[in-house]
Amino acid sequence: MNETSPTCEYCPECDNLLRYHKNAEGKAEQICFCGHCEPCKNQHYPLNLKEEEKICNQSSFTQKMELMHLTKLEKSLITRILTHPSYHQLDPDAEDYRPLDFLGDAVLDLIVREQQLNKNPRKAVVKRNHLVSNAYLAQIFNQMDLIVAVRKRPNYELNTHDKGSIIEGFFGSYYQSFGLSGCKKLWNRMNFNLKGIPR
DSSP, X not given: OOTTOSOOOBOTTTOOBOEEEEOTTSOEEEEOOOSSSHHHHTOOOOOOOOGGGOGGGGOOHHHHHHHTTGGGSOHHHHHHHTBOGGGGGTOTTOOOSHHHHHHHHHXXXXXXXXXXXXXXXXXXXXXXXXXTSHHHHHHHHHHTTGGGGOBOOTTOOXXXXXXXXXXXXXXXXXXXXXXXXXXXXXXXXXXXXXXXXXX
């Protein structure tokens, strides 16, 4: 499958990316696999997606930004989120992600706490600690190929904390632009559309 097909569509209820699946009659259709919205609960399809149908894994950085709906943010905000503090050595006036990271950290923590308490109160603390950890967020960063767009000092290597902070920066900005409900949808997209991240 080339990167221009199929056209990406989204579940009208949870905003999650719809994926291709062959039904019992062998016909291809797009359905939501998030597992928590009503369309999913009413469907019982096996997750036997073909490799070429895993759209996000074959997408470029720009396409992954589109899949996550992050291109809805103003370009100046995206630039700010993708600016590491070390870049100040090249441009002292450049704004970096830190204020948005501070806000996004709190927003993401609230979302994950609420989701995990609803799923399994007994394991909520352990699961929450894993999902909001820099190690987990850094995997999302890597899956989205964000490194190609980060502004930083030459030869500076981003560490796990840097990568996690950038993801939190997106949540801080998304909260300011689209509120808590928008951030919940963004978290669902990051968790269900990006493959290869152990949960």
